[in-house]
Amino acid sequence: MPGEQELLAKIDTLKQSESKDVIDQRMAEFRSFRTRSSHDNFKELCFCILTGNCGAEASLRIHAAIGDRFLTCSCPEEFTALLKDNGGRFYNNKGRFLGSACQYRDDLKDILDSFGDDEQSLREWLVKNVFGFGYKESSHFMRNVGYENVAIIDFHIVDLLSAHGLVQKQKGLGKRKYLEIEGVLRGIAGKAGLSLGALDLVLWFIETGKILK
Secondary structure, eight states: OHHHHHHHHHHHHHHTSTHHHHHHHHHHHHHHGGGSOHHHHHHHHHHHHHTTTSOHHHHHHHHHHHGGGGGTOOSHHHHHHHHHHTTOTTHHHHHHHHHHHGGGTTTHHHHHHHTTTOHHHHHHHHHHHSTTOOHHHHHHHHHHTTOOSSOOOOHHHHHHHHHTTSSOOOSOOOHHHHHHHHHHHHHHHHHHTOOHHHHHHHHHHHHHSOOOO
């Protein structure tokens, strides 16, 4: 498929560049979360809640500004006030999401560990139990705490795949379509010699020129 070959060539070029070292470092940071505390993992979960309908750079800024207060707030109203004070978007909804997530704050590491390497079952649990998480947010959180075999599919990724004739543009992503596109990405990752988690960083760089998280 010409479009796939073109994209794989772009990926290969990036793998030969200095950016690959930054991507490898970022993936090592993500893997470190597998041995870190529930509170570290919870703060990363909070970051992924912040990113919904908000740019990654703005979310990183807000996340850094709030810091350890993610670990001391105990109700939606407190989170809402923090988000509002720090320029967060949709602060009422996200305040509710963060307040609900507090039930997992002290036990999140045990919950993650209970799934072992069954990443698909863990993602289903997150979608079902974390208020505000769909497949994208659940996959984002998982990748950021060291799980590498799920895909983070947002409009940047869909646009890139669409531009190479690999998928059609989507107005929304239900479970069936999300898993279908994840299958396309899994095939590309295999041919490129990358995990799905690392592939996301590579594709994000190709599409935006940035390596974030």
